[in-house]
Amino acid sequence: MTVILNPSPPASQAGTTAAQQAQPLLDGLGRAQIRTVSPTQFAGRNGSWIMELTDGSRIFVKKFNASATSPQAFARSMNFSTFARNYPQHAPSTPKLLAGDESTGLLLFDYCSGTSLAHLIVQDALPVSFAADSGRLLARLHSGPTDGLEPAGSTLPVQMLRFGVTHTRYLDFTLAELSLYPTLQQDGELLQALEALQDAEETNRKSPIHGDLRWDQFHLNDSQLNLLDWEDFCLGDPARDLGTLAGEWIYRAVLDTVTSRGGADSPPEYFDENSATTLISHRLAAVVPQLQELWHHYRLNSSTGDSQLALRVTARLGWHLVDRSMARAAMVSRLPGIERAAAGIGRRALLDPARYSHALGFGKD
Secondary structure (H helix, E strand, O other), rough: OOOOOOOOOOHHHHHHHHHHHHHHHHHHHHHOEEEEEEEEEOOOOEEEEEEEEOOOOOOEEEOOOOOOOOOOHHHHHHHHHHHHOOOOOOOOOOOEEEEEOOOOOOOEOOOOOOOHHHHHHHHHHHOHHHHHHHHHHHHEEEEEOOOOEEOOOOOOOHHHHOOOOOOHHHHOOOHHHHHHHHHOOOOOOHHHHHHHHHHHHHHOOOEEEEOOOOOEEEEEEOOOOEEEOOOOEEEEEHHHHHHHHHHHHHHHHHHHHHHHHHHHHOOOOOOOOOHHHHHHHHHHHHHHHHHHHHHHHHOOOOOOOOHHHHHHHHHHHHHHHHHHHHHOOOOOOOHHHHHHHHHHHHHHHHOOOHEEEEEEEEOOO
């Protein structure tokens, strides 16, 4: 029987329902009853809660939103749990998956305390070892066995740029999206480069990949780096992981141009093109050594002889900057100039990865 004692506000009805669905799974594991239900700090596309049990232990519960998540998300999460159990030498540290119920879309994990790197980077507290640690982590993952893994589908919106969005999606557009999307759809060079990247990634689906590397997927707990959210785990191109993570670094650096983070001087009240270009260049130069460290330790611990990897990493990095600006446009009525600048940098990297790969130091072992 499910017993919810003193659900902690602001526990929602969705959280209470998730607890009622989670309790039978806990009963099957011989675990205690759920005492409190708390929402996680950041809301995502799926439901997620921290549940405290009557014995004082805590679990993390995720409930997939069928309308917002890939139908393969549950199976991929379970596949990674099997991968981690069978090949611990290749699996990054991650909270243990305790149980899952596909009929309800529910997954139960050990609770992962600690701090998200999305928080640490904004606080200028990113561990100095993160670039090297993440390079080694990804090299181990990407060199793992691939038996039984589902090939990755493309995450690049080639069809949307070529043929447009659905009428329903169009009706939900913000003013920023109404301004941005025609510019992207009429950019023939961008579409051509995106199609080339899609073809290259499909040709190089050779490794286990995380598939959705962002700052908030990394958690630091007592100096232990954990990688979370394996719902996109699949057989894919290693460049997708590396380029997305490198893109996160570049995107954050560009956005920080209008802040004083990193010990920088306060930004001017007004930016002209020259001053903005200068400040962005300084910010990018500051993160290049970290990207080079990531690349160096990845290559040092990887046996791949992929001579085109650096180009695909750079192209995926470029697309990530455009994609982040598209995501931001969905939240605002007017896209800030710094977001447009990030998208512009991303476009150039996507169109000419050879040039930008050299500037970033990728390709140098």
